[in-house]
Amino acid sequence: MTNAIRTQTENGAAGSGEPASLMGLMTGAEKHGPAATSTLDALWVLYDRVLRVSPGTVDDPGRDRFLLSKGHGPMAYYAVLAAKGFFPSTWLPDFGTYDSPLGHHPDRTLVPGAEIGSGSLGHGLPLAVGTALGLRAQGLDDPAVWVLVGDAELDEGSNHEAIAYAGATGLSRLHTLVIDNSSATHGWHGGIAAQFEAAGWSAVTVNGRDHQALYEAFTAPHPGRPHAVVAQVEPKGTAVPKVS
């Protein structure tokens, strides 16, 4: 990880000021803090500029889908959903309590706007493949399906069943956002993007704190192929952005 990224990290979530401050409402009860902040910038750019979904369209068959597969550290996700009005920010301080719909892993039946419940790693990508297939089977060729995974989550073999299948069948409405905070113990020889490319995906690696670079990666054309964006952030446990 370069110094340039670290520097941007310190100013990092500047463009995500509202969700960053909302995250502070939850920090008292959160056990996955460092992992949570790794996703904040990418999530904000997706929800602010890319995804065609809003509180008014959460049940619209034609909405874009975002599936949070890496359910650990969902604070940034909850903060972005609250900032976008999917549920009141007054829910945030009770994060993780018995009566709160907001757990340390999200439950789709409790959280407005959450497309899946997650926590156990390696379930989001296969569910996203099925979602993309289901939309296509119903003639809904327009909605994009996005799934967020962590770099260490790619250790789970279920992801590789999904990556290989989606690449081989050219599932072009499927998008995977890999938040790479170098948390995998063994990693992937040749890098994460190369793994996706070898399976037939379009893939690009960007600075996960650079909003314009993220936006361009998210919106890059990828005709006939699924698309992966590897967003590199500071290694887990270091240089965590302040959540003022």
Place this chain on the structure above:
Amino acid sequence: MDTMRERFTAVASRLLDEDPRLAVVLAEISLDGFAQARARHPDRVVNVGIREQLLVGVGGGLALTGLRPIMHTFASFLVERPFEQVKLDLGHQGVGGVLVSAAGSYDWPAGGFTHMSPGDVALLDSLDGWTVHVPGHPDEAETLLRHAVAAGDDKVYLRLSEQTNQEPRTVDGARFLTLRQGRGGVVVAVGPMLENVLDAVSGLDVTVLYATTVRPFDTAALRTAVGAADAADVVVVEPYHEGTSTRQVNDALTDVPHRVLGLGVGRRELRRYGQLHEHLAGHGLDPRSLRRRITGFLGR
């Protein structure tokens, strides 16, 4: 007679023509049987390759978009291998689907233990809200498949077998059938076990209930049968792990002093190949062994 699996592929293929909400997910197994349906409905007959975690995950994703997925392969690769996907990608997501298995507990004896799944129903018993159908004849398999597909967003397991009774019974997707009435005890025969059970209890004064839908368990039918007998002695004969339904019998009779004998497939690996009838005998499920075990339990 066709097999249950052949009936399944034929009927599911027709249902795909009729019901735009239906989709079939395969992992190579039975692909030939769906070749024509796949040509007609390429977006709703999906073969994911030899990827059983993806098989169930894709089914969950299809259901999230409002489709009714049928997921199909051998029981060992449908329930046991991707069990967490069954638990999370269907149940925890709050969506449903139909799992249709083949090969069951001992249908391919020469294939050995890797292709045997005697624990599938017990595994599903650890989850909430699964309907479990165990047909004993291809006609029953067709009826129960139609029930399963039509069951809204329910989670349904349809357990197909190579072991088949000669005659179909008129099953309704919910209740046990009373095939014989007697006063000396109640024997519940599940799906393909029926003919061996009827042979085994020939001449005995017992009630025989025929169960092809085992979850939910037909508590009312059991209580009625027990109430008409002289003793609350119940035997369950199941084509999967012995004792799987013993808890259901106990729960049905909490207010009645009773005895229950659970017969089925043992947990000990036989480590034998050979033929289906040899495996039934190996597990004590042939008519002669069943008669000895049932009469021993009933004390007559």
